[in-house]
Structures are given as structure tokens and as C-alpha cells.
Amino acid sequence: MIHARGLVQTFHTGKGKNRKAVQAVNGVDLDVEEGEVVGFLGPNGAGKTTTLRMLTTLLTPTAGTATVAGYDVVTQSVQVRRSIGYVSQVGSTFSGAYAGDEVVDHGMLYGMRRPAAIARGHELFEQLQLDGLWKRMPKNMSGGQKRRLDIAMGLIHDPTLVFLDEPTTGLDPQARANLWEHIEGLRSRKGATVFLTTHYLDEADVLADRIIIIDKGDIVASDTSDNLKAQVSGDLVDLEVAGDNQVAIARDKLASISDSVEVEGHHVRGRVARAGRVVPGLLRDLDAAGVSLDSIEVARPTLDDVFLTLTGRSLRDAEADATPEGPADPGDPPYDEAGPDSGTTSPALEGADR
Amino acid sequence: MNTYLRECSVVFRRQIRMNLRNPAWVLIGIMQPVLYLVLFGPLLKPLVGSFDSGTTNAYTFLVPGLLVQLGMFGAFFAGFSLIGEWREGVVEAERVTPASRSALLVGRLTRDILQLLVQALILVGLGYAMGMRGSMSGVLLGILLTLLVGGACAAASNALALTTKSEDVMAPVINIVMMPILLLSGILLPMTIGAGWLQRTSDFMPFRWIVDGVRDAFVGNLDTSGVMWGTTWALVLFGLAFWWGTSVFRKENA
Numbered sequence: 001m002i003h004a005r006g007l008v009q010t011f012h013t014g015k016g017k018n019r020k021a022v023q024a025v026n027g028v029d030l031d032v033e034e035g036e037v038v039g040f041l042g043p044n045g046a047g048k049t050t051t052l053r054m055l056t057t058l059l060t061p062t063a064g065t066a067t068v069a070g071y072d073v074v075t076q077s078v079q080v081r082r083s084i085g086y087v088s089q090v091g092s093t094f095s096g097a098y099a100g101d102e103v104v105d106h107g108m109l110y111g112m113r114r115p116a117a118i119a120r121g122h123e124l125f126e127q128l129q130l131d132g133l134w135k136r137m138p139k140n141m142s143g144g145q146k147r148r149l150d151i152a153m154g155l156i157h158d159p160t161l162v163f164l165d166e167p168t169t170g171l172d173p174q175a176r177a178n179l180w181e182h183i184e185g186l187r188s189r190k191g192a193t194v195f196l197t198t199h200y201l202d203e204a205d206v207l208a209d210r211i212i213i214i215d216k217g218d219i220v221a222s223d224t225s226d227n228l229k230a231q232v233s234g235d236l237v238d239l240e241v242a243g244d245n246q247v248a249i250a251r252d253k254l255a256s257i258s259d260s261v262e263v264e265g266h267h268v269r270g271r272v273a274r275a276g277r278v279v280p281g282l283l284r285d286l287d288a289a290g291v292s293l294d295s296i297e298v299a300r301p302t303l304d305d306v307f308l309t310l311t312g313r314s315l316r317d318a319e320a321d322a323t324p325e326g327p328a329d330p331g332d333p334p335y336d337e338a339g340p341d342s343g344t345t346s347p348a349l350e351g352a353d354r
Numbered sequence: 355m356n357t358y359l360r361e362c363s364v365v366f367r368r369q370i371r372m373n374l375r376n377p378a379w380v381l382i383g384i385m386q387p388v389l390y391l392v393l394f395g396p397l398l399k400p401l402v403g404s405f406d407s408g409t410t411n412a413y414t415f416l417v418p419g420l421l422v423q424l425g426m427f428g429a430f431f432a433g434f435s436l437i438g439e440w441r442e443g444v445v446e447a448e449r450v451t452p453a454s455r456s457a458l459l460v461g462r463l464t465r466d467i468l469q470l471l472v473q474a475l476i477l478v479g480l481g482y483a484m485g486m487r488g489s490m491s492g493v494l495l496g497i498l499l500t501l502l503v504g505g506a507c508a509a510a511s512n513a514l515a516l517t518t519k520s521e522d523v524m525a526p527v528i529n530i531v532m533m534p535i536l537l538l539s540g541i542l543l544p545m546t547i548g549a550g551w552l553q554r555t556s557d558f559m560p561f562r563w564i565v566d567g568v569r570d571a572f573v574g575n576l577d578t579s580g581v582m583w584g585t586t587w588a589l590v591l592f593g594l595a596f597w598w599g600t601s602v603f604r605k606e607n608a
């Protein structure tokens with residue numbers, strides 16, 4: 001569905017002598033197969049939105065090639081646009097227009113006839129729990145409703161490939177969980193391929209079959225969430241031993257399957273790959289050796305652990321690093337990455353669009 | 355072509371629907387020329403005979419200038435609503451559809467030109483009511499030139515809006531551009547009563563030729579060099595601004 005080779009995007013920031021090229025995306029290779037749900041994960045400023053905008057024909061790559069839904073993003077941009085749905089992070093509807101009108105007009109720009117667009121719009125409103133909001137203006141909607149309306153806009157022409165850019169940013173936990181259900185429904189109900197960017201680990205974990213991690217413009221990993229976790233850190237096994245004299249035995253037993261055992265009081269901890277497979281054996285061994293446990297805890301590694309192992313920084317630190325040197329670019333909607341032609345607008349308006 | 359017209363009309367109808375929800379704009383736009391007509395027109399009455407402008411009727415002299423002014427000023431502010439739409443992601447959502455980039459502009463320009471037509475008819479009607487005399491064909495040509503100028507200014511305003519993406523930048527830019535245009539176009543008083551150097555300077559102002567052209571047309575002289583130059587300049591400005599506007603909508607992608 002998506003095949004990208006060596007995608008590069010270079011922006012220019014600063015003026016005069018300070019003008020310099022910033023490579024937002026350094027040569028990204030991506031493959032997404034039909035029916036997959038792929039999570040594109042990375043800290044703010046890593047190049048997520050820039051990559052997405054190149055794949056959706058909104059930004060011409062500085063170098064490299066990409067085919068999306070079988071068409072080249074540069075030479076066949078119209079066919080690409082016809083095949084994909086795009087839900088941007090800034091929204092897509094005018095605050096003072098009726099929600100239903102916006103969706104119908106959007107469908108008609110895809111070449112749909114008005115009656116077809118109206119019928120499809122009502123169907124989507126129902127599926128996305130927006131019934132009764134056809135004549136509501138977006139400015140009078142909740143954050144969650146507005147995001148669902150954006151998704152309806154992106155789906156009006158029944159695309160087989162849907163791009164979602166940070167779909168749940170800024171939503172409260174309930175609205176997020178609700179939106180997750182709808183995103184899961186995209187594939188289960190429609191068989192759509194979904195490519196979503198996020199900087200929430202739990203979101204990628206819940207929704208995606210496969211996770212692609214981007215950091216500083218480079219892809220650093222691409223695998224299932226489980227494999228990524230197994231590969232880099234293993235599960236944390238924490239045994240609380242009942243008696244003092246049993247701590248050493250427990251430590252030796254755990255050390256036979258883990259090479260990073262720590263002891264702290266009655267607690268014996270170590271990381272093991274695929275704990276589910278080895279812990280039953282461990283428990284039998286401990287039982288046979290007469291060790292009794294007060295508690296046992298097995299914690300799956302989080303994607304935060306994965307990111308830390310891959311890049312040497314935690315996601316949170318990476319976010320702090322990624323704050324661009326200059327003020328955010330006014331030349332583009334308030335995305336998380338610097339946009340093109342930062343250097344062409346006067347400093348006076350920087351941040352004016354926030 | 356059929357698809358293209360359909361796309362233009364989808365964009366146009368969407369824009370008109372939003373305008374009709376807030377019709378105050380049309381009235382605010384017409385207020386300024388109406389005030390000039392009512393409050394400044396009488397001041398011209400004793401002077402207009404000395405202008406050598408082909409008419410001794412103050413309103414036949416004033417209305418053409420006000421028409422062009424309406425075309426310029428009203429349309430120059432058209433871009434402000436586009437900044438609001440851009441900020442809410444509407445422009446991006448439209449650009450991600452297969453619709454032609456120039457249809458996104460043409461749909462909006464059609465709205466601006468239609469709005470200008472309504473205002474122009476109100477102004478001309480009011481002019482007639484106050485005693486203006488003008489030939490029907492000349493008035494029609496004058497309105498047509500006004501719509502061309504308005505279309506050019508609206509296209510430029512939309513282009514400027516998507517380039518600056520900030521009302522705070524756009525407002526001063528428009529002010530800086532408008533002042534010399536207003537003063538050097540002979541909208542309120544003819545440039546011919548000015549000093550030689552001022553007349554030479556105004557020769558470089560395309561809008562002056564358009565104002566002169568519309569004035570000649572209203573008087574009924576359709577074959578003057580003024581009408582020819584005015585029409586030429588109106589077409590040239592419209593062509594340039596349209597090209598600029600389309601290229602801005604096309605920008606940032608292939």
C-alpha cells in the first residue's frame with residue numbers, strides 16, 4: 001500500500017547568514033502492506049508529520065520516491081489523493097459552518113454526487129456517534145466530537161488507505177478510548193489500511209499491528225510491538241521471597257535464565273526474554289528448592305523502554321531535546337515540525353498563529 | 355472541463371453559504387463608498403466644472419472613482435477570511451482532495467466578484483438616484499472593469515493571505531499598498547488638476563488609467579484612449595493576480 005525509498009525533506013530556516021538547511025527527514029524507507037495498521041511513533045519534531053505530508057502529496061520530497069496505493073506521490077498525485085483519506089492534526093472544518101455541509105462539500109470535491117455524499121455522510125455520522133450533529137457548527141462541538149468529524153471528513157469518499165496524524169492529541173482519556181474504538185473499526189469494518197502517527201506509546205500499543213519508530217529524521221525500528229519489546233529489553237520479573245535464607249537460592253535460580261539479576265531486601269529482580277514461557281519452570285524450580293514467595297510480578301516492557309534502548313534517550317527526554325532552536329515556523333499550520341520556507345516571513349509574526 | 359466547473363461551483367457554493375450566514379459584510383463593504391457619495395459628492399458640485407473631465411455632473415465624475423475604490427478596497431480584504439480557514443485546516447483539507455488547485459481559488463474569486471457586483475449595483479443605483487447621468491452601455495462597461503479590478507485584487511489578497519498566514523502582517527501590508535494607490539489614482543479628485551510632477555508620477559499607477567477609463571465610459575465616450583488603457587490595465591492586473599493566486603494554492607506540492 002505504501003512503499004517509500006530514501007525520502008528526504010530539507011527545510012531552510014533562518015535568514016541571511018544564519019540561513020541553514022535543516023534535514024527534517026533523512027532518507028526514510030517505509031513499507032506498509034494492505035490491511036495493516038501501522039503506528040508511526042516518535043517524539044515531537046522527529047519527522048512524523050513531515051513524512052506523512054510527503055506521503056499524502058502535500059509536500060514534495062526533496063529527494064527519494066514513494067508510491068502510495070500504487071501511484072507515485074509526485075507524478076500521479078491526483079490518483080494518490082483520490083485513493084487516500086487524510087485526517088490532519090489541525091482539523092479540517094470551518095468552525096462557523098454546519099458539520100454536515102462541510103462533509104458533503106468535501107465529498108463533492110472528491111467527485112461524489114450530492115445525494116451520494118449526503119447518504120454517505122449520514123452513514124458516517126451514525127457510525128462515528130455524531131448522529132444529531134449534522135446541523136451543529138464545529139465551534140459548538142466537544143474536542144472528541146470535532147476529531148470524529150475530522151475522521152468523517154477523511155472517510156467520506158471511502159478510501160482504502162487512511163492517514164491519521166496524531167488523532168487523539170489534546171483529548172481527555174475517555175474521548176481517546178472512544179476514538180480508539182472507532183479507529184479499530186476502520187479495519188475491522190472496512191478492511192482499510194491505517195497509517196497513524198502518534199507520540200503516545202499506549203496508543204501505538206493498543207492500535208497498531210506494527211510500529212515504526214522515527215527519531216531525528218531516521219527510522220530506528222520497525223516491528224510488532226511484542227517483538228520490539230522482546231528484542232530490546234525483556235520482561236521484568238520481580239520475586240518477593242518469604243525468608244532471608246532463601247534470597248540467595250532465588251537469586252541463583254533467576255540468574256540461570258536472566259543475566260541482569262538485582263537483589264534488594266527480599267526482592268530479587270531480573271529481566272528475561274518472553275517471561276510467559278520461562279516463569280512457570282522457574283516457579284517449579286523454586287518450589288522444588290523449598291523457596292516460598294510472598295509475591296511475584298511480571299511487567300511487560302513498555303515502548304518507552306524500547307525507545308530508550310534504541311536511542312539512548314527516553315521519549316520524554318527526546319521531546320525536551322526536540323524543541324527547535326528557533327521559534328516555531330509560522331509558514332505552516334501549527335504542526336510539530338518546522339515547515340518549509342521558514343525564512344520567508346518576518347519575525348514579527350512568529351507564533352502569531354497560535 | 356466539466357469536472358473543473360463542478361469543483362469551482364462546490365467551492366463557490368460553500369463560500370456563499372458562509373457569507374449569507376453573515377451578510378453584515380456586504381453592507382459594511384458598501385458603507386464607505388455610500389458615505390463618500392452622500393457626504394463628499396456635494397462638495398464636488400461647485401468644483402466639477404473646472405476639472406476638464408468631460409462632465410459637469412459631480413456624481414457622473416465621482417461614482418466611477420468610487421466604483422474602482424470599492425473594487426480595490428472590498429476585494430483586498432477578501433483574503434482575511436482565507437487566513438481563518440487556513441488556520442482551521444480547511445485549505446489543507448481541500449488540497450488533499452483531487453480537486454484542481456485553481457478551482458479552489460476560482461470558487462472563492464467568484465464569491466468575491468458576485469459580492470462586488472451586488473455592491474456596485476447598489477452604488478450605481480444610488481448614484482442615479484442622486485442625479486448621476488451616464489450612458490447604459492458605458493455604465494455596464496464601467497461595472498465590468500470594476501469587476502476585473504476587484505477580481506485582480508481579490509486574487510492578490512488571497513495569495514497574500516496564504517503567503518503571510520497572519521492578519522497582523524496582512525493588515526499593514528494592505529495599508530501600505532492602498533495609500534499610494536488611493537492618492538495617485540484620482541479617485542476623489544482628477545490627477546489633471548495636480549502639478550506636473552504629480553501627474554507624471556500617477557502615469558505609473560495602473561489604477562489611475564482604470565479610473566480614467568471607467569470615467570470616460572460613464573460619460574459615454576467608449577472609444578477613447580482612456581477606455582482602451584483602462585481595459586488593458588484591468589486585464590493585465592487580473593491576469594497577473596490570477597497567476598499569482600493559483601501558484602500560491604499550488605505551492606508546497608506538485
